[in-house]
Structure formats: structure tokens, C-alpha cells
Amino acid sequence: MEALISSLAQQEVHAINHASDVAAVRRSGQKLADALGFNETRAGQLALIITEAATNILKHAGEGEIHVGPAQSAAGVGIDVLAFDNGPGIADLAACLVDGVSTAGTAGTGLGAINRLADEFDVYTQPGKGAVFFMRLWRDLTAPEPCGVEIGALWAPVAGEDECGDGWAVHCDSRGATLLAADGLGHGPEAARAAAAAIGALEARKGVQADELMLAAHDALRPTRGAALATARIEFADDEMQFAGVGNIAGCVIDGARRALVSHNGIVGHNMRKVQSFPLPFGPGAVCIMHSDGIQTQWNLDKYPGLVGRSPILIAAVLMRDFIRGRDDAMVLVVRRHGSHR
Structure with a gap:
């Protein structure tokens, strides 16, 4: 589907x-x-x-x-x-x-x-x-058609704002899944507009590689104040993820070991100097976590025994609950490829 x-x-x-x-x-x-x-x-x-x-x-x-x-x-x-x-x-x-x-x-x-x-x-x-x-x-009693990934995400605006400038999107298809995490500069309606523009770029360019999506988002974000952005493409047949990041979206892949996702400096839509994608192994059961700088970076899932094997939304909720800074918009996106040992 x-x-x-x-x-x-x-x-x-x-x-x-x-x-x-x-x-x-x-x-x-x-x-x-x-x-x-x-x-x-x-x-x-x-x-x-x-x-x-x-x-x-x-x-x-x-x-x-x-x-x-x-x-x-x-x-x-x-x-x-x-x-x-x-x-x-x-x-x-x-x-x-x-x-x-x-x-x-x-x-x-x-x-x-x-x-x-x-x-x-x-x-x-x-x-x-x-x-x-x-x-x-x-909604329906019939069993739904399975998808290749499980998704769990939470996002929240900073106190005093109704709109969240942090956003995320996941597109699933038969070959894999494309991930996007955005942090619009600042907060409020204009930051939310930037995040929505990044999501619109994914909707228009479904199934492309991470670096291609980053370039498309750069064009889409030009009329906005810009954003930090992370994009990724999971290819099921290759057991691989391609990741590209610009700005301060933090991320990692957990597949036995924890591997940090590397981003370049810049603002997508304005001064994006370099786009480079990095390949990482991403077989069945692997987990990708991305979050904005509204979440502290010092978290360690080893302090939460068994959590990495639970539903992605539970991982996102614990990180949001325990590590939200409270001074900015916040967002956590967790994606697991089906095939976990849970």
C-alpha cells in the first residue's frame, strides 16, 4: 500500500x-x-x-x-x-x-x-x-494490509503558540519508505509554513533518494524562512538507508549498534552549501530516530531496558516526556522496519 x-x-x-x-x-x-x-x-x-x-x-x-x-x-x-x-x-x-x-x-x-x-x-x-x-x-474489522515500516511520532509547539514549526512525514511504497524531519526556523505560523513546505516537497517527489529530496525541498522552501531538514530513503531490497541532513536535526540508526546520522551546516531554502547522502545498513528490525533541537541530545535508550523493542510511538513518547527542553517546538520521529525481534 x-x-x-x-x-x-x-x-x-x-x-x-x-x-x-x-x-x-x-x-x-x-x-x-x-x-x-x-x-x-x-x-x-x-x-x-x-x-x-x-x-x-x-x-x-x-x-x-x-x-x-x-x-x-x-x-x-x-x-x-x-x-x-x-x-x-x-x-x-x-x-x-x-x-x-x-x-x-x-x-x-x-x-x-x-x-x-x-x-x-x-x-x-x-x-x-x-x-x-x-x-x-x-475503522474496519478486516485486517489491514501490512506496511513495510512502523511509524511513531510526537510533535508539540512551544508554550504560547498554537502551531508547531517542527514537522515530519513518511511515505511508504512497495519498494521502501522515504522519511523527512523538519525544524522550521523560529516558531509560530511562519515556522509551521516552512515545515509544511518541506512535507509538500516529499508529497510531490515520492520515492526519490535522500539527496534528491533535499534539493527539491531547498527549492520549495525558498519563499519561507527556511528550515533544518533531514531526509532518508529506506530500500527494502538492499537492506539499506540513505540519509542526508542539513542543520540541527539529530538522528541515529539502532541496529544492534547505534550509528549517528551526520548532517551538514546550513539552512534549507537559503544557505544550503552542501548536500551529501550517507548509506547505512537498515535491515529488518532496524530503528531510525530523528528529532528536532527541542529535544535534548543526551538521551540513551540503554537506560530504558526493553524500550527499543517496543512500538515506535512508545519510544517517541518516552523521549518527548523525559527530554523535551520546553523552550522551543519539539518533534520526535521513530521508524522501525518490520521484522523486529520483539
Whole structure:
């Protein structure tokens, strides 16, 4: 299946601090379900998933966040729900995933119900370091056509802004996938316009190599204030990724070892002096992580045992939760090639 998934899709972020927040995020989910053509039964399942996830945050952590948006997948039409907190974590996850078990003494069906209702479910937790839950519900009951990569991304504007100047996009086709991560200069609407122009360049030049996409984006960004940009092309047949970067998008590939992605100085759309692509091995199970400078660079997944093998959105959520600077727009894009040893 060929598809473009990007940060241009609507993503609703809800702080969960009070019981009234549960109804607010549930209404947001219903609105998206209506827009995507979910039937009443599937929309009802989504409402239950959201209610249990939000209630779980309040009961066990006191506060947290829930993100609701279209499925970050080329496989079909669906809705993703991401819930995370900085609470005490879950000491016995296996017990909590039994349907009907509630350690908070509630009559709710708990995490076991979420696991049962969601078409895709994953969780990452550490004692004393909070928990992150990922739930996906497809619109249709039939199994979606698989895609060659799994995608997980989060993005957030700096406080006081409604639009995020950091953006991302992934185009999937039968031969591979093309990745793009952009950080529009500054923040606010003009930075968002620059990121959108970069995504438009990918939409117009699907399937090209990383350096070709960088040149196309340079032309597309000339009328804007410009951006830092990273582009990559994964070729399934070659088990390889070609990467090109200009500016301060940080990135790495994790495939047993961790390999940093090298970028050149410059601003795409203005003073881009050099474009060079670098090949890296990228076989089944390999993970690529790209993020803007709104995320600290000192993170190390070795301090999160087992996280690298979880759903990409869980990796993105932990990095965003624990390493966001808070002084600029922020974005994390994680892409795994199918075939993980999870």
C-alpha cells in the first residue's frame, strides 16, 4: 500500500488532571471517529478505550496526557490513542493486563479491557518512572494490509503558540519508505509554513533518494524562512538507508549498534552549501530516530531496558516526556522496519 503519513494530520493533546478531562478527551475521540467514518460500535469501543486510559492516569498517577489522532500507519484508516504519565509505574504489568483487575479498587475493567478492545496495544513502564500506553483501533474489522515500516511520532509547539514549526512525514511504497524531519526556523505560523513546505516537497517527489529530496525541498522552501531538514530513503531490497541532513536535526540508526546520522551546516531554502547522502545498513528490525533541537541530545535508550523493542510511538513518547527542553517546538520521529525481534 502506498501512503503519506505526516504531522499535517490533526493531533489532539489533552492534559488529564481532573475527572472532567475524561469527558473532554472522549468527545475529541468521538469527533475524530465521526470524521473518519467509524460506525457506532467501533466509536463506542474507542470511547471505552479512552475512558479507561484517562481514568487509569487519574487513579494511579494523578495527572498525565492523552494524545488522539489518525493512525500513523499506511495500513488503513484508524485512530491512535497514546496515554502517558510520570507516576509510580506498574510493578506487575502481567497481572494488570488481566481483564477485570483493578489495583485502584475501582469497578472498572482496567488495562485488560483496553488490551482486549484495541486492535493494537503496547505499554512501557518502569517502577518509579511512569507508564506509556499505546492503543490503535482500525475503522474496519478486516485486517489491514501490512506496511513495510512502523511509524511513531510526537510533535508539540512551544508554550504560547498554537502551531508547531517542527514537522515530519513518511511515505511508504512497495519498494521502501522515504522519511523527512523538519525544524522550521523560529516558531509560530511562519515556522509551521516552512515545515509544511518541506512535507509538500516529499508529497510531490515520492520515492526519490535522500539527496534528491533535499534539493527539491531547498527549492520549495525558498519563499519561507527556511528550515533544518533531514531526509532518508529506506530500500527494502538492499537492506539499506540513505540519509542526508542539513542543520540541527539529530538522528541515529539502532541496529544492534547505534550509528549517528551526520548532517551538514546550513539552512534549507537559503544557505544550503552542501548536500551529501550517507548509506547505512537498515535491515529488518532496524530503528531510525530523528528529532528536532527541542529535544535534548543526551538521551540513551540503554537506560530504558526493553524500550527499543517496543512500538515506535512508545519510544517517541518516552523521549518527548523525559527530554523535551520546553523552550522551543519539539518533534520526535521513530521508524522501525518490520521484522523486529520483539
